[in-house]
Amino acid sequence: VITSFIQLKKRGANFIGFCPFHDEKTPSFSVSPTKGIYKCFGCGKGGNSVSFIMEHEHYSYPEALKFLAEKYNIEVLERELTPEQNIRANDRDSLYVITSFANKFFQDSLWNTEEGKTIGLSYFMERKFSDETIIKFQLGYNPNIKDVFSKYSLKSSYKAKYMIEAGLSIFNNNTAIDRFKGRMIFPIHSFSGRILGFGGRSLKTDKKAKYINSPESLIYIKSKILYGIYFAKQDISKQNNCYVVEGYTDVISLHQAGIKNVVSS
Known part of the structure; x- marks a missing residue:
């Protein structure tokens, strides 16, 4: 597990x-495969594979178990949910699916369309962001066409x-309109890296708002997430401090x- x-x-x-x-500077982290445990002789942290995942990925105990089960194709028998809980769980899963789909669409539009390269990539490069x-x-980038993402x-x-619930499209008289039309896209990740929502940045001066965000949903509650936490969590833990x-x-x-223990609210 740990070698991953x-x-x-x-x-x-x-x-x-x-x-x-x-x-x-000197390796002090030891793993014993026969005992199934790890121990750091520098900071004192130790435990088994589950506690490692909890500490490293900042998962709860159930989340760590689920992660390991999925990674190693282990069937997990969960308690039976009520019909209402099933509906809510299915809705959450569906929102994660559509935000993941949207994220891929926006990235593809940035790198593989003329508009994306001319406007989106140029903006990010002006900010001195490397390809990496x-x-x-x-x-990503959402093309400046009112319904290109919604239709797709x-x-x-x-x-x-x-x-609609993910805040990607707005429907008016059965007509779909892209919420992030003509905007640079900043995906908002959960602690575990799942896509919760998006921030969109417009370069046009006639836009009412330079930045817009996804509305709150079952998976995105703005007050409970910090932008960049997925990329910063390990450095925050290592350095025991965080810049906001x-x-x-x-x-x-x-x-x-190189300052990686940083987030925004």
Whole structure:
């Protein structure tokens, strides 16, 4: 499990490497495959594979178990949900599916359309963002056509209900309009890296709002998430402090400059 996250070298019956939970120059992190445990002799942290996932990924105990079960194709028998809980769980899953689909669409539009390259990529490059940074933060672009994403989503068999609830489309008299039309896209990630919503930045001066965000939904509650937390969580844990800045581009610029324990609210 642990080798999926850090590099380890065999030493006798155990494996050693640099501790992912604090900065160090000499490797003091030891893993014992026979005992199924890890121990850092520098910071003192230790435990089993589940506690490692909880600490490294900042998961709850059930989330860590689910992560390991999915990774190793282990069937997990969960308690039976009420009909209402089933509906809510299905709605949440459907929202994650549509936001993931939208994220791929926006990235593809940024890199593979003339408009995306001319407007979106040019903007990000003016901000001095490298290709590596743009890809890492999954930045994107929604073309300046009122319904290009909405039409593509409906054609791809996604339900209008979830397009609306995720805040990706606005329907008026059965006509779909893209919420983020003509905007640079900043995906908002959960602690575990799932797409919760988006921020959209317009370059046009006639727009009512330079930035707009996804509305709150079952999966996106603005007061409970910090932009950039998915990319900052390990450095925040290592350094035991965090910088809170104003906006998306501030987070990305500082991260690219090597200051990675940074988020925005």
